[in-house]
Amino acid sequence: MVELDLTGRHLSISEELRALAGAQVERLDRLLNDSAVSARVVLDLEGGRHCVDVKVHAREDHLLHGAAEAESWDAALHAAFDKVLHQAQTVKGKWESRHRRGERAGTAPGKPPETATS
Numbered sequence: 747m748v749e750l751d752l753t754g755r756h757l758s759i760s761e762e763l764r765a766l767a768g769a770q771v772e773r774l775d776r777l778l779n780d781s782a783v784s785a786r787v788v789l790d791l792e793g794g795r796h797c798v799d800v801k802v803h804a805r806e807d808h809l810l811h812g813a814a815e816a817e818s819w820d821a822a823l824h825a826a827f828d829k830v831l832h833q834a835q836t837v838k839g840k841w842e843s844r845h846r847r848g849e850r851a852g853t854a855p856g857k858p859p860e861t862a863t864s
């Protein structure tokens with residue numbers, strides 16, 4: 747499970763905002779298969795604009811970042827997390843391609859596979 751740090755600037759965090767952010771973090775956690783370590787979400791109200799800044803720390807020191815402004819919290823959270831999810835898909839693809847290129851541990855180049863004799 748991802749550790750969520752939710753901060754509000756110039757506003758107090760309601761349960762509804764906490765639930766919206768939590769749902770987005772769960773989406774990210776499902777995509778990364780529990781490889782996300784922590785998520786920091788900063789909600790800021792600047793002159794009537796809803797600003798969201800998301801930073802996610804994933805395994806192997808990957809830092810995913812997304813920021814967005816919108817007319818509502820729901821739209822701003824969704825836009826910022828869409829950016830982070832896109833980055834997460836790229837990182838996950840790199841992780842998977844590394845595993846696909848790797849050779850099996852039991853076979854070395856130039857060595858024939860062992861057969862069982864009875």
